[in-house]
Amino acid sequence: METDSELPNGTADSNRRKSGRVSRRPDVFAEEEHAGSLLANGSAKRKRVAVTHANDTEDEDETSEDDEDESEPDDEDVREKQRTQNKRKNPPKQAIKRVKTNAGTKLAIRSANAPGRPATKSAKVQRARARQSQVQKEGLYAEVFGRGQDADHAAGLWIGSVRKDSVAAIRDLVNFIFECIGCEIKITSPDIEDIDNVPGRLGDVLEEQYSENQSADYPLVSKSKQYAEFKTVLTEFFDALVKALHNSSILYEQPEVYDNIHVWVGTMTGANFRPFRHTATVISLSMITALCDLAGEIQQSTSTTKTQLDAEKKKRSSNKGRVASLQESMKADEKKLEIIDASLRDGFDTVYVHRYRDVDEKIRVECVAALGSWITKYRKMFLEGQYLRYLGWVMSDPNAPTRLEVVRQIKMLFSQKRNVTALRAFTDRFRPRMVEMGARDADVSVRVESIELLDKLRNYELLEPDDIDTIGRLIFDAEPRVRKVVGKFFVSNIEDLYKALVEDWETDQYSDALPTVEDTDDMMDANQSWIKFKCLAQTLSSYDARSESANSPEDNIRTLASTDNADSRYMLATQSIYSHMKELNHWESLAGYLLYDHSSITASGDDSDVSQAAQGTYKLSQGEEIVLLDVLYFSVKMYLAGVLDLARDKKGGRTNATKDSIHQKQETAAHNLSTIIPQLLSRYGSTPEAATSILRLEQLLDADLIGDLQGGEATYSSLLDDINKQFTSHSDRKVLAEASRSLRVARTYEQSKDAATAKVQKLWSDIISSLQSLLKGKTVGTRGTLDRNILRELVNVCVRVANLASVSDCAEILEAKLPVHGKKGKGKGGGWEDGTLLELLMKLVAHGMLDDDTTDAVAEMEDQLCMAVITALSFYFRWKIVSLKAAIESNDARSLSTRPIVDLGLKRENFIEVLTPVVAGRLPLDQVRVTGVLTVLDVFTLFATTKHLQPKPGRGEIDDDVEANVASLTVSVPEELLTEIMQTYERSEKSFARKTNRKIVEPRKAGKKGGSRAGTVEAETEQTQEDIEKPPEDSDDEDDDDESSEDDGEAEAAEGKEGRKQANLIAEQGLCEVTSKLVLATIAGVLEGKEAVKTRLNLNRSKLGKSYAGVVAYLDEKKDKEKQRPTSKSGPAGEKKGSKAKSKEIVTEAMELEHDQIVDVDDVADVVEERRDAVEREIEDEEELEREDRELEDRDEDEARGEADDDDDEVMGD
Structure with missing residues (x-):
């Protein structure tokens, strides 16, 4: 510091004794002074160091030497003990002397007067994993990784070497870091003493290390077994090292030791080569994390001391000696905290602000995780807007794992209620981005975490009403994981709406007008859950953005074979909220609510009488009955599934009473359903949408349980008559399909x-x-x-x-x-x-x-x-x-x-x-x-x-x-008909490719206009390059089809984004459906020109999505044989391969049909559908491996090119 180099009166003492050693002033390492160096951004810059003038240099050195002389007695005592223990004759060297140059990095030499305070003992000590290759070796690397010792033991040995020879200790530590990076080059003690030349020396190391070796693999990211838990052991060691510096007071008495380490590590974090940059960043972040732990301990110690001091002062006869001691202890702690705060700011400014936007996403993830940890550990410093904003900026990172990590860190901060006040400004600034991530992020995991974060914000009333509606609508999202996590958020909104409706009513009057569902015996009696059902129906209806065109006449044009039992949007929403809304467990009450005559209610919710106001509040509006019928169906379905799961649970011994209870629940449910369903059909059966839901509800009824009850057979026969009535009175496709399915279900029960x-x-x-x-x-x-x-x-x-x-x-x-x-x-x-x-x-x-x-x-x-x-x-x-x-x-x-x-x-x-x-x-x-x-x-x-x-x-x-x-x-299929089939396939392929903007390879057409024959595909493998480059001939039908395609495109544009998305899915479904039939026919051997058809189906296999690739994958005879080939390996792996071979044989050898199992869709096609998921998983695994291989290749290419300096910082600007 400038004041340290002058006497109190501000004049230099020219008569003082000077050191006989040559010294020179270290200058501040500035980025602009090292533009030609190999560093990317001057990360070794020391922002907290003040620049001194040239005429102050000698005085500063003299003052530094005086400071060192003043601390010599304490250090000498320690060194004497070391000499006695180790029986060494040579005296230890002094601490590192800094040499003056015109450019370099200036280390902050702080006062060494602050006494040390031992840190609290760790509750759990993890030992490093012993590595056999290092057991017989010597050095710090062997101590950390080869002896199987815990990190504290290795750090203690290094602290002992610091006391003997600090230069050699730091040299060994830097060489240890090099070895952790995978660099075999060593530095010497003169390199440590010449602190100004750290960037230059590191540049030489990088040039020498990577001039010939361009490998992208290094221990920190290596998947080799010998490097298992490498990162954990490395970070634990540096955590223990920093705390050992604190416990030994070297951090405060000899701050140049930590500063020298930081200069070397900080300089490495700016290297162009990823192994150096990544490893050094992990080390630097772990050191800063350790400092945050120390700051938290010192803060706690200061708070305790202050409490004791205040208590002592309040005594009538206070102990002045104890008061003075406590005051001195507080000053010492405050001095330590100042030193740690300065180191933390320096580390943040020189490392984090550059690396949080590094080109390597792994480094960015490390930085985000570290900052979240710092905020949690040391709130006093880091729970401020100037640090929180970095978390907000990273939410726009292009890498999904980075976004996922930052959302997790923010969610962790909101988990502590004491942080909410400090986070309000941050939330106001970045809330729109949080909502956007939850609603539309490309990665499902990011969406799930973001919705959980937004749920916490909703609990703290930090969300706007529009934000709540945006997330609430996700209850209809296509992704099951998103719907599941939104369930809790959605039910909380229902609870808030319910409370808003009843908050103005007197509690006693409300309880008298509407008892709780537990206090009612008859399901037809009104209760408090009816108001919640009303809120549920109202919210689901308002959130459902489907157009009424879903029930247009075109719906019935679809082939009946494609009629499926797909759950409606309301049913899927019920699946997500069922576990969070306890009222749905009492589905009988919901059925009673639907059977209630709401047309008889004349009161409104604003009535002064609570009873009348309650009736007006739970009165259903038009269309809400359809919503609640779907909710009722899925609630009953999940209730019965829960009972069955309880019955199938084999863990623990169930008593006979428990078994009887389960059976009783099933019988009660069956009896209630047999009573409710006819009434529901009588009230709502004339409406196709309602009849569809009620018929689905009937399929949940166990006829065997009904037969065991008195009058059960007559009841079920009457119910079958109602089903027949629905079948004959409706022409709606969905109603007829559900009625048919109900009759099939009835035929499966013996009675x-x-x-x-x-x-x-x-x-x-x-x-x-x-x-x-x-x-x-x-x-x-x-x-x-x-x-x-x-x-x-x-x-x-x-x-x-x-x-x-x-x-x-x-x-x-x-x-x-x-x-x-x-x-x-x-x-x-x-x-x-x-x-x-x-x-x-x-x-x-x-x-x-x-x-x-x-x-x-x-x-x-x-x-x-x-x-x-x-x-x-x-x-x-x-x-x-x-x-x-x-x-x-x-x-x-x-x-x-x-x-x-x-x-x-x-x-x-x-x-x-x-x-x-x-x-x-x-x-x-x-x-x-x-x-x-x-x-x-x-x-x-x-x-x-x-x-x-x-x-x-x-x-x-x-x-x-x-x-x-x-x-x-x-x-075989007639050739004329096969030509028409292949035409339909090709048009489906082109339609899907056009709607999804995919580029596909078109086969060369042969023969006359009017279409392509399957047999002509055979000639494609023998085409010349000139033939391939020729444009395909258009058939007569193509012109008409192109016109219809243009019309489809205009219709899609009119429908908007959701309409286009739905059209894309329908086109993909149509393509996969036709392709699956062709695949089965090819396997069955009923197509002429089998190889030509296979070639045609595989032509665009990699360009039409995973679903198409999964269907076509069954044509790979070679892959089938490899799966069926027996292996010499035994155990689970061999069994797994065997099971795959057997599953494939079902398709390739004997596509057998079980008796009396024909349903709406083709049984043989179901085999393909059931296997498709497994194939898609295999494809995803292969793509994941390919992606990792590409990342390694990209890493090699980046290092070979020697990325430009600015590239390291270029990801997303401030």
């Missing part, structure tokens, strides 16, 4: 199977009668010949046929002669009245052939009719294959006679014959054509599965003639 079968037979009779009545005397098989009203009714009946065909085996019904009703008119009806229902459906397929005379409205209904009939015939062939499988397994000679097998093949040919012109006459992406393409591939693939079937053991062997007849069922 209700017969009753359900009888109800299904009655439905078939009604449907056939309706068909005959509608088509009596009408000509079928020609498009546009039926009256519009008749056509509309015919569509509804055929849709019911398609749904009913999925419930149970319909082959016998479809093949039976139509019943005769009254007299038949001669020559009328086109001959269908004398045939079977199957023949009638075959004729109705022809209504899908396009013509020019039909109006758009009629054409739309004709298309719906065609798709419904195609779907029904698809189920027919599935049931036939199931029956054939059962006959083969049982070796039933009667069922395996030649006539039924040949007849089945003929029916398949007739179906393909009538379907081919329908498919060929439409555009590639026409919905009717897509339905036909999928059905064709399904049928041919299903028939191919029969060639693998054999009788069960003990049933004998199948006859050769039967085997030949069965084998004859496996035929």
Whole structure:
């Protein structure tokens, strides 16, 4: 310091004795003075050091020597003890002398008068992991990593070497750091003494180390087993070293020791080479963290001392000696704290402010984690806006792990309530970014952590209402993890809304008007939970941004085979909030709330009478019933799942009383459902959306439990009648699908199977009668010949046929002669009245052939009719294959006679014959054509599965003639039809690529205009470069398709971002659906030019997303063989590979169908769907490994180029 180099009167004493050693003044290391050095940013800059003038140099040195002389007696005593213990003859060297140069780094020499205070003993001491390669070696590296000693022991040995020879000790420490980096170069004691040349010497080391060795691997990031826990041991050692400096008072009596270490480490943090920069940054951050721990201890000690001093002063006869001692102790602690604060500011300014935006994301993560730790450990300094702002800036870091870490650190700060006041200004500044991260961050983990952080902010009332709504709407998010974490936030908002509604009511009056749900016996009695249900329905309705176009007529155009049991948005939201909203456990109360006649309520929520005001508050508005019906369904589903989990829990022994209790809960739930469902259908069954939810609720009912109750069979039979009524009275696709699924579920229970079968037979009779009545005397098989009203009714009946065909085996019904009703008119009806229902459906397929005379409205209904009939015939062939499988397994000679097998093949040919012109006459992406393409591939693939079937053991062997007849069922898709199928596939591929802005490789077209044949793909592997570069020929259909694509693009633009996203997902689903059918057909061997098709499917495998790649992956025969190949390894790994091989065999060898398991979607396609997730996980793992390899390669390239100085600081500006 400047004042240290002058006498008290400000004049230099020229008569004082000077040291005989040559000394020179160290200058401040300035970044601008070292522009040509190898350092990136001058990180060794010492901002707290004042610059002295030239005429003050000698006086400053003399004063420094006097200070050292004054401290010599204390140091001599310590050195004497060391000499006695170690029996050494040579006296130790003095502390490092600084040499004067015109440029360099000036070390702060502080007063050594402050006595040391031992630190508190660590509660847990971790020992370093012993490394065998270092056991026989000597030196600090061996002591830290090779002896298996704890960090305190190694730090104590180094402190002993400091007392003997501080220069040698610091030299050994710097060489230790080099070795931790992986650098084999050593520095010497003169390098330590010449502190001004640290940047230059480090530059020489870097040049020498990396001139030939460009390896990007170094111990801190190495995955080698020998470097396990390397970072932990390294940081623990430097933590122990700093605390040892404190305990020995060297940190305060010889501050130049710590300052020299900091100069070397700080200089390394600015190196261009990542191993030096990363390792030195970790070391520097750990040292600063240790200083924060010391500052916290000293603060606690000062606070305790002050308390004792105040208590002593308050005494009547205070002990002046004790008072003086306590005051002296406080001054000593304050002096130490000043020294530590100065070191902390210096470390922050010279290291953190540069490295927190380093190009290496690992370094940025280290810095963020360290700053959060500093704020927690030393609030007095770091819980200030000038340091908190760095956390706010890093929230915009482009690296997801860095953003994740900063959110975790901020969340940790808000976990302590005492920090909230100091964080308010920070929150006001960066709250919009926090909300943005929770709502729209690209990384799911960041979103989850951000939402948890925002939940804490909401508890402290630091969020705006708009922010609360933004996060609340995430209850409908597509990501399950996001919905799960939003559940608690959402329920808290419901609680706040509930409290706001009832806060003005007197508590006693409110309790009298509405008791709690626990105090009510009848579910129809109003209770306090009804108001919460109202708040829930109101909030969900307001947050749901779906347009009403979701229920447009186009919804029914989709093929019935694609009808699934997908949960609605409200159901998924219920799944997230169920565990946080206890009222949903009492689902009977919610059912009673829905059954209550809300139209009878005339009061409003503003009524002065609490009872009347409560009624007006929980009165449901229009549309909210639909929301709560979905909530009711999923609440019951989760309640029953919880009971089943309790019943299946095998941990611990359950008593008989517990088992009885579980069974009692199940029976009570079944009884309540059997009572509630008919009432709900009676009240809401006329609304399709409500009926859909109620029918789903019925599928949760256990018919066997109902049968055990008195009158249970009659109750369930009445319930089946209600289901039939819904089936016959609705034409909505979703209602019919759920009613069909309910009938299937009923047939799975032993006690209700017969009753359900009888109800299904009655439905078939009604449907056939309706068909005959509608088509009596009408000509079928020609498009546009039926009256519009008749056509509309015919569509509804055929849709019911398609749904009913999925419930149970319909082959016998479809093949039976139509019943005769009254007299038949001669020559009328086109001959269908004398045939079977199957023949009638075959004729109705022809209504899908396009013509020019039909109006758009009629054409739309004709298309719906065609798709419904195609779907029904698809189920027919599935049931036939199931029956054939059962006959083969049982070796039933009667069922395996030649006539039924040949007849089945003929029916398949007739179906393909009538379907081919329908498919060929439409555009590639026409919905009717897509339905036909999928059905064709399904049928041919299903028939191919029969060639693998054999009788069960003990049933004998199948006859050769039967085997030949069965084998004859496996035929290839006709070439003409395969051409149309590949056209549809290519259009789906292009549509998805266009909508998602993907660049794909287009195959060369061959042959005449009108489409590409699968066989022509074979020639692509032999194309010349000139052929590849030629633009593909456009077909006649392409022009029309391009125009429709442009229209689709305009529609997407009108729908906005959500509409485009939904269109992209639908396009991807369509592409994957067509591709999966082609994959199965290829594996089954029913496609001509199998290799050409495989080549075409793999052409853009890496360009169309993970889902597509996962589907096409099943074509990799080589990979399949590798998974099936037995390995010599035993144990879990071998078993895992074996299981993968078996799972693959299910697809490649025997795609068997279980009897009576046909559902809405293709059973064989389900096999692909079930395996797709596993393949996607494999792809993700491979991509993760590739990403890590690329990171290593990028690291090598960065170091080889020698990144520019400014690049180290360039990530995101202040």
